[in-house]
Amino acid sequence: MxxxxxxxxxxxxxxxxxxxxxxxxxxxxxxxxxxxxxxxxxxxxxxxxxxxxxxxxxxxxxxxxxxxxxxxxxxxxxxxxxxxxxxxxxxxxxxxxxxxxxxxxxxxxxxxxxxxxxxxxxxxxxxxxxxxxxxxxxxxxxxxxxxxxxxxxxxxxxxxxxxxxxxxxxxxxxxxxxxxxxxxxxxxxxxxxxxxxxxxxxxxxxxxxxxxxxxxxxxxxxxxxxxxxxxxxxxxxxxxxxxxxxxxxGGHSPVVVFDDVDIDQVAQTLVAGKFRNAGQVCVAPTRFYIQQDAYDRFVARFTELTAAIKVGPGLEPDSQMGPLASARRVDAMEQFVQDARDAGGKIMTGGAKHGNQGFFFQPTVITDLPDTCRLMTEEPFGPIAPIVPFKHFDEVVERANSLPLGLASYAFTRSAQTSQAIADAIEAGMVGVNSLAISTPETPFGGIKHxxxxxxxxxxxxxxxxxxxxxxxx
Structure with a gap:
């Protein structure tokens, strides 16, 4: 056909x-x-x-x-x-x-x-x-x-x-x-x-x-x-x-999750957004900064949801995530994972190719990473989610804005004051606060910096x- x-x-x-x-x-x-x-x-x-x-x-x-x-x-x-x-x-x-x-x-x-x-x-x-x-x-x-x-x-x-x-x-x-x-x-x-x-x-x-x-x-x-x-x-x-x-x-979208959120609800939203199109999305959430008091609970729930994703051919009705687009993308994911391991990262789930046919890669969660490793500085453009903790507002803003990229950014909080402050502080062409819906026909889509x-x-x-x-x- x-x-x-x-x-x-x-x-x-x-x-x-x-x-x-x-x-x-x-x-x-x-x-x-x-x-x-x-x-x-x-x-x-x-x-x-x-x-x-x-x-x-x-x-x-x-x-x-x-x-x-x-x-x-x-x-x-x-x-x-x-x-x-x-x-x-x-x-x-x-x-x-x-x-x-x-x-x-x-x-x-x-x-x-x-x-x-x-x-x-x-x-x-x-x-x-x-x-x-x-x-x-x-x-x-x-x-x-x-x-x-x-x-x-x-x-x-x-x-x-x-x-x-x-x-x-x-x-x-x-x-x-x-x-x-x-x-x-x-x-x-x-x-x-x-x-x-x-x-x-x-x-x-x-x-x-x-x-x-x-x-x-x-x-x-x-x-x-x-x-x-x-x-x-x-x-x-x-x-x-x-x-x-x-x-x-393209970009490398930071996600800032403050400790006042509903962890289960936010984790579900972010898993769906991160692994859509196997992570091959220029505005996908890709760098996860979780406030210290919510960090362990978020990692546990995010990992649980990620491990449950059904990976398979896109034409099978029960598949939730399909393959990567090419063999070179699988190679790139393996290199990101190896670099994360070398940097002391902990593989919470996934981390390897999936199956023996096609270009599938397991949905992956990695923690305990330094901000200098590749996953935190280069857009993976694939199904790998690096998750790191933060303590204070000014600290996470500096880390989120540290890269020369500025396409999309996201933040989740129940505080109206924090919502406004983080939206003003983040350097990006598009900012989603308590939402990943930043692209519609009637709204401008574009980035700043590189x-x-x-x-x-x-x-x-x-x-x-x-x-x-x-x-x-x-």
Whole structure:
């Protein structure tokens, strides 16, 4: 049932005619299909298509853009079961999680469709009689979007829907490890009536595709979700042609749990958040700081809940956590665990590969770690939870803010005063207090420091694809 993956160029589906790589089912390690790689001609055609389409799409009334986006959202919802199965085959997450992701993706498209009708400018009162001063939003131009494998629906559709809603055309390059999800979402846009060339889909060797698109003067904006090193490289390349950039570069989210909370309730919330998508979530809670008086009780309950997680193939209905995305991620987890052991860490549960087939790793809890070990300083991006104690407010704030990353942070307390104080003190683009729900279509998603800049979602996500023009008319 896995589709033949194709490019979309100028409204036409095109087969690859060169290199390709197998798409691997992480639950088995076996190939389910192939992903074609674009050559220079494909990229040239995508650029030409996007440039030509932008000339007319930017003039399309927002109400018409909204109609197409609304229809796209309807098609995503109608096709959720089919696309969710493909997502689980190529990415591994439980199919129930895949359905939730697709529901969120549809909501994003629908929200951008509604919000583009409200991309208002303003009139600024003039100092001189008879002069009218206007501030207007205009689409920035051709966009290049690059998205990773961990959320193969939400991350590319944020870029596609935002750019299209603003009146831009876009070339999207999703991950070659999970191509079918975005391939099917792109089909939803096409079937909803999106004009040819407004959306172009390519795959390929990442360094070649990104460098080639970055050199083009036709591309005026890039949106990238991925690692800090690659984000820095793309920013350097963008500087050559002064492209606008939105960078979401991951994080290492601290979680501060004060001793006045309901331990059982908070532990359940955090276990669910930590091991969602096998921990392969850029905003997952990843560094657990527990106040001293609650520490032992929290560790015991968190470990108990973690050990009970049912690990298995995502297509099995009783699986609560699927495999990691690739063999290299399993290797990375083993290295984190070994470093923790070397640093004196205590393995409370897990700590090893799971099973003999696929890329599974046991949900893992480790305590007694120094703040200098890898688990506390590098994002594991997997199912390992390091838990350490703290005593005082100022101490934990300093430790939570000690890294150069600042995407998401969380805190749990029953005190209104502490809630406000910790939200003000934490350095992050998003802070959840007594909640992990920090990402919705209508709110800005983005980080600070080395976690990037700019936002997706909310009015900020739409504005990211527009230029401001000031007009003074006498």
């Amino acid at each position: 896995y589709p033949v993956i194709q490019f979309l160029i100028d409204g036409k589906w095109r087969d690859g005619n060169g290199d390709a790589e197998p798409v691997i089912n992480p639950a088995t390690g076996a190939s389910v299909g192939d992903c074609p790689f674009a050559n220079q001609q494909v990229l040239d055609d995508a650029l030409a298509s996007a440039q030509a389409a932008f000339k007319t799409w930017k003039k399309t009334p927002p109400v018409e853009r909204a109609r197409i986006l609304r229809k796209t959202a309807e098609l995503v919802r109608e096709r959720t079961d089919h696309i969710a199965t493909l997502m689980t085959l190529e990415q591994g997450k439980p199919v129930a999680e895949a359905r939730v992701e697709l529901g969120y993706a549809a909501d994003i498209v629908e929200w951008y469709g509604e919000e583009c009708k409200r991309s208002y400018g303003r009139i600024v009162p003039s100092r001189v009689p008879g002069v009218r001063q206007l501030v207007m939003h205009e689409p920035v131009g051709v966009v290049a979007g690059f998205s990773p494998w961990n959320f193969p629906a939400v991350t590319p559709i944020r870029k596609m829907a935002g750019a299209i809603a603003a009146g831009c055309s876009i070339i999207i390059k999703p991950s070659e490890e999970t191509p079918a999800t975005c391939f099917e979402l792109t089909r939803c846009f096409v079937d909803a009536g999106l004009p040819a060339g407004v959306l172009n889909l390519v795959f390929g060797q990442p360094a070649f595709v990104s460098e080639y698109l970055m050199r083009s003067e036709a591309v005026r904006k890039i949106s990238f979700t991925g690692s800090v090193p690659v984000g820095k490289l793309l920013m350097k390349q963008a500087a050559e042609t002064l492209k606008r950039t939105t960078m979401e570069l 976690s990037g800049h700019g936002h997706e979602g909310g009015i900020e996500g739409l504005d990211a694809y527009t230029n401001l023009k000031f007009v003074a008319s006498a």
